[in-house]
Amino acid sequence: MYCPKCRAEYREGFLECSDCDVDLVEKLEPLPKMPGFVKMATIFREGNIAVIKASFDKTDIEYYFDGEQSHRLAPVPLEARLMVREDFKKEAESILRDLELL
Numbered sequence: 001m002y003c004p005k006c007r008a009e010y011r012e013g014f015l016e017c018s019d020c021d022v023d024l025v026e027k028l029e030p031l032p033k034m035p036g037f038v039k040m041a042t043i044f045r046e047g048n049i050a051v052i053k054a055s056f057d058k059t060d061i062e063y064y065f066d067g068e069q070s071h072r073l074a075p076v077p078l079e080a081r082l083m084v085r086e087d088f089k090k091e092a093e094s095i096l097r098d099l100e101l102l
Helices: 046-056 086-098
Strands: 037-043 063-066 080-085
Touching (some): 037 046, 037 086, 046 086, 080 086
Antiparallel strands (some): 037 080
């Protein structure tokens, strides 16, 4: 038996989740597939990172920079990879083209 809310597993004989106060079910529905992140660009300049952040923060685009702080660890410029959730890829590409960064 399983709780459909918190997905905890229970032994036979239990009918309700003690944490969620909901009826248990015999089988859980599969979790929906979560979209992954894709690499959109490699950025070397802090100024470009700031411009991208300012542009993306005005939208609902989910993104992050992988390695954004790594340039502070070495005397040479290191890359930061712009990672965007795959279902926002087209919108992100459009913004990056407008910024002439793609």
